[in-house]
Amino acid sequence: MTTVTDELICARHGDVVVLTLNRPDARNALTGSLIRAIGDALVSAESDPGTRAIVLTASGDRAFCAGMDLRAFADGGDIGSGSDPATEAYYRLTRGETPIPVIAAVNGAAIGGGLELLLGCDLIVACTRARFGLPEAKRGLFPGGGGTNIGTRIPLSAALEMTMTGEFISAQRGFDLGLVNAVVDAEDLVATALDYARRVGACAPLSLAACKQLVRLAVTDPTKVAEQLPKWQSVVFTSQDAIEGATAFVEKREPQWKGR
Template sequence: MTTATEELLQERHGEVIVLTLNRPDARNALTGSLIRSIGEALLAAESDTDTRAIVLTASGDRAFCAGMDLRAFAEGGDVGSGSDPATEAYYRLTRGETPIPVIAAVNGAATGGGLELLLGCDLIIACREARFGLPEAKRGLFPGGGGTNIGTRIPLGAALEMTMTGEFVSAQRGYDLGLVNAVVDATELVATALDYARRVGACAPLSLAACKELVRLAVTDPTKVAERLPHWQSVVFTSQDAIEGATAFMQKRDPLWKGR
């Protein structure tokens, strides 16, 4: 089933929702309305117990996302600076705080805010032609929307090189650095991302939420892990899904997760 707005396409594949940025003529650059559309889709997915994972991709073969729409910015247009729930949901995604697993399928160049959007995703699948860059320093700026966090995904020296030269890295280089989880032919991109999404989504929702938060915190704020670990131990290990997981294992069947 496919639904669409002008700037964002949505398609359901069983328990996986595919969100497609749909501004190929503008290199899928981010406008305020596109940011809100993404946020609204995230909020809907979070409230739908039948949705276990999200695949985020884009139209065309030139760019995944060129970041902020500079034309709209220069003309004083809406570039997503509001505080409404949808906009806040989008920025939660960029911080990696969306509770549902998000797998990116990168169909082309991810630049500036486009790469910052990817850093909020849990797994990144890229076609061989994809490129990644944070060119802000070349424009008298810096990656102020979370791009400086790239050192949480790749080695420090490589993170400094990318941010201080503003130069792009290839999909293969991204894979070698650990930014990208898999590099595939463009014709296999979405199918591969869907396969990852289904395998991730087959795990218990509470377990996935715990893993997302604690693994990220272990990199960004290790001291906070000690604060959050007891919470997740209490929530997950006493959940109905924990009992279901053990029962299904003993009965040699697939578990039926409830998310509680």
């Protein structure tokens, strides 16, 4: 099933939900309504046990996302600063806290808030024309929406170079630095992201949630790992899925996960 709005396309491919930013004429820049549309789609996906992964991409061939829509902001438009569930779900995504795995398919430039959105994704596939940049310092600002966390994804020297010069890097440079998981031709972009989504989604949901949180914490706040690790051990190692995983291995069949 596919749902199309003025700003977001939501489509299902089996157990994978594909969200497509749909403002190509505005370089898919973020408005308050687009932020809430993304958040609504995330809330829906999180409440559906049949959704195993999310692919996030964008329309057009110029930009994945140019960050905040400055024209809308200058006109007094809403920039997504509310506390409603949809807006909160969007910002959980930017912090990497969406429990469902998220794979980005980057079709063009990811600038400012667009790159900050990508930093919340778990895996990033980019087409060869994609570029990445945090140009805020050139405008008298700084990447205040999570962009300063880029040093958790790439080496510190490169993170400082990107934030302090405001210059863009290519998709290949992003791959070399470890920001990007794969660089492919544009025509293979979504298919490659869907392949990642299906491979990730084939694993147990509780296991994925544990890996996602603990691996991120090991980089951002190692002291919390010691606190969270035994909690996840208690939940995951005593779960029905842990028994199912072992049983399926012994019986040489694909496991049937329940997420509990």
